[in-house]
Each structure stands twice: as C-alpha cells, then as structure tokens.
Amino acid sequence: MTALVPLQGQAEPLLPETIGKFLFGANMAPWQEAVAAFLAAFVIGNIMLAMTGVAGPWAKRKITAAFTDRIAVNRVGPAGLLIIVADAVRLLSKELIIPDGVDRPAFDLAPIVMAGSALLGFAVIPMGHIFGVNLHLADPEIGMAYVFAVASIATLALAMAGYASNNKYSLMGGLRAIAQNIAYEIPLVVTAASVVLFTDSLQMSQIVAAQQEPLFTLAGITIPSWFAFVNPFAFVLFVVANLAEVGRNPFDIPEAPTEIVAGYQTEYSSVYFVLFYLGEFLHIFLGGAIIATLFLGGPSGPFLPESLNFVWFVVKIWAVFLFTQWARSAVPRLRIDQLIEVGWKGMLVLSFANLVLTAIIVGVML
Template identity: 75%
Template sequence: MPDGPAFEFLAALIASSVIAAALLGLVAVSGIWGKRKITAAFTDRIAVNRHGPFGLLIIVADAVRLLSKELIVPEGVDRPAWDIAPIVMAGSALLGFAVIPMGNGLHIADPEVGLAYVFAVASIASVGLVMAGYSSNNKYSLLGGLRAVAQNLAYEIPLILTAASVVIFAGTLRMSGIVEAQATTLFSVAGIGIPSWYAFVNPFAFVLFMAANLAEVGRNPFDIPEAPTEIVGGWQTEYSSVYFVLCYLSEFIHIFLGGAIIATIFLGGPAGPVLPGVVWFVIKMGAVYLFTQWARSAVPRVRIDQLIEIGWKGMLVLSIANLVLTAVIVGITV
C-alpha cells in the first residue's frame, strides 16, 4: 500500500470528511426532527407528521426555509467577531471528534493526551459565545454571553476533575487506552458478565459527569445563557439565516460530543455484544442525547444565582471529593 506524509494526509482528510458528514446528518435528524418528536412524546402531542413518512421531510423543509432567509445584520455589530463566532462554536465541537474511538481502529488520531485534547478544543466554544454576545450590540445578547462564561467556568472544572478520576483508574489519557481498560469483566451475575465500565466501577463520578455535561451543553436546568423567557434568546438573539443554522448546529454537535465523551470514558466506548462496535457507540451516544432531551422537557430552569452556587459550592466540592477518594482507592488496591 502507498505510504508517506502525503498519503497519510489524504487518508486523514477523507476520514475526517466522512465522520463530519455522518455527524452533520445525525444532527440534522436529531435536531430538526428527533427533538420535536421526543418533546412531543413527553408532552402528549403528535409533532411533525405531514412532511413525508413520519414527517422526516421536515428536515429538508426547515433547511430550505432557514438557508433561504435574509441574513439581517443589525447596526453597530462588531462585524468580524460577529461573523466568526458561529464558526468557532461549531468547529470546536467537530474538532473534538478527531480523537474519539468510534469502533475498532475507527478514529482519525489517537494521541497520548487524547482526553485533554477533547476538553481543550471543546472549551474553545466559550470564546465563540463571548464573541457572539459582545459583538451583537444587544444587551440581551451580552447578558447571554456573560451567563455562558460564568456557567462554563463553574461547571467545566468539575467536569474535568471528574474525568481525571477516570484517568486515575485507567492510568492513561489516551482515549483508546481508556476504552481498553474497560474491556475486562467486573463481576458475573447468574452467568452474565458485567463489564468493568467506569459507570459501574464509579457510579458517583458518572452521575456527576452527566450533571456537569448538562450545564456544558446548556440543557435544563442549566439553559440560562439562552433563557427565552428572560433574555429573548441570549447570545444568539441577533443571528438569522445561515448564521442561526450554524449556532443551532453547534449546540447539537456539542450535545453529541458530550455523549461521545461519556460513552468513551464511562460506557466502554464501542464495546458491546453481537452488533458492530460503531453501532454500539451510536446507541450509547444517542442514549445520552435522549437524556438531555428528557431534562429539557422535565426539569425546570434554575435561577442564575442558584446555577452558580450549585456549580461552585456543590459540583466542585463533590468532584474534588470524588477525585481524592478515587486516588485513595487506587493507591490502596494497586
């Protein structure tokens, strides 16, 4: 087979294009059609059912509707920052998938610091939120941007500390190494082996990470940066047409990136019986997506002061306690 830097670059480009296309297709189905259907099921409604079989053609209708709308640029915006912000937010989430193992050998890269890389590129979205908020020349947008920064700071630290407890168990930051560390059997019940997924090994850390992830992706009760009943639409108030599509797209890509991280570090990644690994990975990622939509429909929004207090006084303390306890347990057992 051909070898060399040029071939590796071409292979990486093709692989990244395929993964990006698959993700965008998944986001289109889940964000436009699935979100409506899931919310309708929770609120005893029917949702879309007129456009094609099961209403699936609403995806095409909405895409044409949004992309054909006029792009309205308000007076006084900081145009370069206002233009770049949606691209920064969507791009940061797509970059995170570069090191996620989606199947046996199915990942673009597998660096030693894979988990640190994912958190680093995902946090770039906070910069995009700030850019969108201050550049829009709108007080509601500015408030949404400031709320987003305050929320991300309050919950990203507990998120990383909780992930660090998984690193202590696995002994590596490499994403494939974390998956391999969960490949053994934890214990058996009636002849059925329970895998040593870190969701079973350390369920407290799993719950903490799931809660912090809700805050990072802006789902109830932590959708404060957008809060339509208080600040219209927050940081994205002044965006329309293709820019609004990018903002909406970035929101759902980040939800799936959060699901991909949870599937990888707590649910064994692509591991599973009978079905191919990539199918199990999508199922696990989809389960996290369903949880976020359940939270959106069932959990009431908290106030901004309550949100910050939960993050700094609750989640941070619990994540530090979990990290210390994990270190003690691993130190005693090794």
C-alpha cells in the same frame, strides 16, 4: 483488580491510514498522507453532521412531543422526516440580517467557532468499527486533554456572539454562558481525572481498552468493567456537569427565552443561526461521545461482533441525547444565582471529593 490496570489495545490502522493504503498503497508521500487525513476527517464529520441533521429538526421535536403528549411533525414525508429538508431550505433561504453597530469580525466568526470546536473534538474519539474499518481519526497520548480543550472553545464563541451583537440581551446571555461554563467545566474535568487515575493514561484508546475486562458476574450475567459501574458516583457527576456544558435544563439559563429572548444568538439569522443550532447539537453528541468513551466502554457492547461495534457507539450517544431532551422537557430551569451556587458550592466540592476518594481506592487496590 483487572479493571484498574491499563490494558494495551491492539495496534490497528486508524481511519486515515486505512484510506491512505486503499488509495495510495503502503508507502505514502506527505501530500498523500494529508489527502488521506482530510478524507478521513470528511467521513467522520459527515457522520456526525448527518446525526445532528436528524436530531435537531426532527428527533428533538418528536422526543419533546412524546414527553408533553403532543403529536409534533407528521405531515412532511413519512413520520415527518422530510421536515429536515424543509427546515434546511427554510432557514438557509432566509435573509442574513446584520444589525447596525456589530463588531463584524467577531459576529461572523462566532457561529463558525461554535460548530467547529465540536467537530474538532471527534478527532480523538474511538468510534469503533463498521464492517471492520476502524473509525478513529487520531489517537494521541493526550487525547482526553485535547478533547476537553477544543470543546471549551465553544465558550469563546458564546462570548464573541454576545459581545459583538451590540444587544444587551445578547451580552447578558454571553456573560451568563461564560459564568456557567467556567462553574461546571472545572467539575467536569476534575471528574474525568478520576478516570485517569484508574487507567493511568490520557489516551482515549487506552481508556476504552481498560474497560473491556469483566468486572463481576451476577446471576449468570457478566457486568463489564465500565467506569459507570466501577465508579457510579463519578458517572452521575459527569452526566450532570455535561448537562450544564451543553446548556440543557436545568442549566439553559444563557438563552432563557423568558428573560433574555434568545441570549447570545438573539441577533443571528439565516445560515449563522443554523451554525449555532448545529453547534449546539454537535456539542450534545460530543458530550455523549465523551461519556461513552470514559464511562460506558466506548463502542463495546454485547451481541454484535467487533467489526460492527460502531452501532453500539451510536446507540450510546443517542441515549445521552435522549436524556438531555428528557431533562429539557421535565426539569425546571434554575435561576442564574442558584445555577452558579450549585456549580461552585456543590459540583466542585463533590468532584474533588470523588477525585480524592478515587485516589485512595486506587492506591489501596494497586
């Protein structure tokens, strides 16, 4: 019963307020609040960019090599870590090639929109504390609706890139991305709505707070009321739909190299390609952050004090990243017709069934 009752989290200063008080004192002018908000966003953005910088050039290769019995990068720096710097220099120093006949405004904006939409999503994610500082930018009452809204802007970026590239392979990749994201975004949101039924709130801090009570104790081990334990069916549905949203196997058809070269990003090079690559991994981490928040208790976890629970948040989103890379290495790709059929005839039906079942359970228990 306690797991189903929304709990009120402690009122504590968010990261912009903490930075503002440190720099300007308690009474801040509007321009000082703006500066504090910018600095807080800069901190969170760089934390996520740093993790993405490790994940893309290095961790992805190491994980894939482990699954496929290869060595991967091991020559550039200790454990190959300096490949991050080498790849950055290599890609950013390449010539930016603009093909003839592209729709230049859309072609230029698509990579920025792709990466920016993911970074905007982290604004409402409660990341926990590091040395007592609350790493949470904003906590609006519609936080969950906001994060899904800004994350879905990535679909627009893929459509812009495919259309603007003046390339039939790119156009096909963009159209496939739109079809896939629509087919799986609806089940994703409907499944997330079942969490709202439990918490009676769209506010991310309230969703995390509702998962802090113990669910039951088994053999001396206390199981927390994380919604992955309360409603494991919804958790599995959400994880599968998230794979489709971030374009990992078996749902990587928008950029299937055996069929359409690189899909929507075929014509992109240099810094534009880097932005697309960055955006792809930022969205994987954003998906992990949403899963951690909605189903895995946010930054909460055992053994660590609350002042350091940011560590658990990082562990959880990296666990989701590891799962996506396992799927990429181990699961075969679906055909586009199979992919759409699974989305509309399978995932959509199951997500609504889960929502109805959750509503019945909550209605009976509360």
